[in-house]
Amino acid sequence: MSPSDVVVVGGSTAGATVLRELRSRGYEGRLTLVDPEPGTNRPPLSKAVLADSAAESTVLMDHSSLEVELVRSRATSLDHAGRTVSTDDGSTHRFDALVVATGSRARRIAAPGQTGELVLRTVDDARRVRERFADASTAVVVGAGFLGLEVATAAATAGLRVTVVDVDPPLQRLLGDHLATAICERATTLGIDFRRSGAALVGDPVYAVRLDDGEELAADVVVSCVGDEPVTDWLHGSGVEIDHGIVIDDHARTSLADVYAAGDVAAVRTPEGVVRRPFWANAVAHGRVAAATVLGQPVDTPIVDDYFWSEIAGVSLKVVGCLPVEGEPEVLEDAGSGHGLLAWGRSTVVACGIRRSAPRLRAVLRERASSGAPTVD
Numbered sequence: 584m585s586p587s588d589v590v591v592v593g594g595s596t597a598g599a600t601v602l603r604e605l606r607s608r609g610y611e612g613r614l615t616l617v618d619p620e621p622g623t624n625r626p627p628l629s630k631a632v633l634a635d636s637a638a639e640s641t642v643l644m645d646h647s648s649l650e651v652e653l654v655r656s657r658a659t660s661l662d663h664a665g666r667t668v669s670t671d672d673g674s675t676h677r678f679d680a681l682v683v684a685t686g687s688r689a690r691r692i693a694a695p696g697q698t699g700e701l702v703l704r705t706v707d708d709a710r711r712v713r714e715r716f717a718d719a720s721t722a723v724v725v726g727a728g729f730l731g732l733e734v735a736t737a738a739a740t741a742g743l744r745v746t747v748v749d750v751d752p753p754l755q756r757l758l759g760d761h762l763a764t765a766i767c768e769r770a771t772t773l774g775i776d777f778r779r780s781g782a783a784l785v786g787d788p789v790y791a792v793r794l795d796d797g798e799e800l801a802a803d804v805v806v807s808c809v810g811d812e813p814v815t816d817w818l819h820g821s822g823v824e825i826d827h828g829i830v831i832d833d834h835a836r837t838s839l840a841d842v843y844a845a846g847d848v849a850a851v852r853t854p855e856g857v858v859r860r861p862f863w864a865n866a867v868a869h870g871r872v873a874a875a876t877v878l879g880q881p882v883d884t885p886i887v888d889d890y891f892w893s894e895i896a897g898v899s900l901k902v903v904g905c906l907p908v909e910g911e912p913e914v915l916e917d918a919g920s921g922h923g924l925l926a927w928g929r930s931t932v933v934a935c936g937i938r939r940s941a942p943r944l945r946a947v948l949r950e951r952a953s954s955g956a957p958t959v960d
């Protein structure tokens with residue numbers, strides 16, 4: 584039976600997709616959105632918004648055309664038996680179907696009570712980092728994943744001397760050796776320095792990073808980009824299964840009847856185990872699947888979307904397929920300076936420094952599969 588009372592908790596990329604899809608699939612019942620913040624499209628926060636304050640306004644979402652009842656409050660608990668969500672304004676909200684899209688928060692490495700650690704997850708975080716860059720000449724970024732390198736790029740572009748510290752080789756766990764090496768060489772030409780070590784924050788407020796060998800890297804700005812943690816604490820005691828995130832199946836169903844989850848807060852059960860992929864396209868895919876399932880309609884898209892993009896050291900990277908990639912790619916188009924269209928077997932295609940939409944990249948992978956490209960290089 585189709586629900587008449589849907590509550591969505593969290594109204595950014597995943598939650599907003601659920602709201603839009605429910606309405607476009609014909610849902611005319613009551614739709615309540617619980618979120619204390621305006622919905623935010625986060626990818627520009629580490630790119631345009633770090634460079635230009637004017638970009639801040641472009642990341643905020645407007646749900647007003649969707650006939651949504653907006654509760655500007657934080658969800659504090661779920662009573663599954665009673666089918667209600669409580670919020671910190673003291674009210675409760677009844678549902679027939681609940682979609683949890685509370686995303687994640689930046690992981691922090693400061694000691695308890697230590698102040699001054701900068702992270703990058705929200706518009707306020709991005710504003711703070713940008714304003715600190717304006718008065719600074721040196722920065723240390725802890726974490727050499729895609730977010731750390733985007734922040735390092737923004738700092739170097741703003742004229743700061745930047746050091747990126749990580750225990751692992753930069754970008755390798757995400758991208759694999761070939762792409763990581765190419766992008767880090769480019770980052771080095773911007774003056775970004777890489778140090779391989781664990782890092783502890785020094786000072787209160789923080790003014791330096793201590794490496795494993797005891798060396799202290801003092802900096803005007805220290806930013807931690809060390810991953811994210813799903814926002815599940817408010818579900819404590821609800822009985823929902825949590826393992827790296829709220830566990831969902833390929834229909835976005837959680838372990839509780841009538842409760843669904845989508846986006847960075849969710850981890851998908853696969854034959855290989857539970858996998859959380861905190862990327863934008865995945866949040867959209869989860870949101871679409873959740874909306875179809877809530878309405879009892881056929882699910883026509885996969886729960887996992889393997890599209891990912893980033894912009895590091897002036898190089899745009901668009902990837903469709905499995906990451907990290909092993910070995911050397913086949914160069915399908917050479918645009919010079921290491922840029923072009925690269926493929927690894929029939930499983931991954933990458934537009935490096937050239938413009939290609941995700942659908943075009945998917946088409947390339949399909950063509951390769953039908954023309955018998957090798958499965959493994």
Ligand SMILES: Cc1cc2nc3c(=O)[nH]c(=O)nc-3n(C[C@H](O)[C@H](O)[C@H](O)COP(=O)(O)OP(=O)(O)OC[C@H]3O[C@@H](n4cnc5c(N)ncnc54)[C@H](O)[C@@H]3O)c2cc1C
Pocket residue numbers: 592593594595596597598617618619620621622623624625626627628629656657658659684685686687688703704705730814817845846847848861862863864866890891892893894
């Ligand atoms: C700086 C940055 C840059 C990124 N760049 C890229 C990129 O280039 N490419 C890419 O593929 N991905 C990128 N990502 C990842 C991508 O942005 C995320 O995967 C996406 O934002 C996930 O959306 P979400 O809706 O699941 O979660 P979120 O965006 O975290 O939204 C969660 C929402 O839930 C709300 N909420 C939280 N707790 C509660 C509560 N208790 N009650 C009510 N509401 C609550 C929050 O206010 C928020 O609105 C980036 C992420 C960041 C932070």
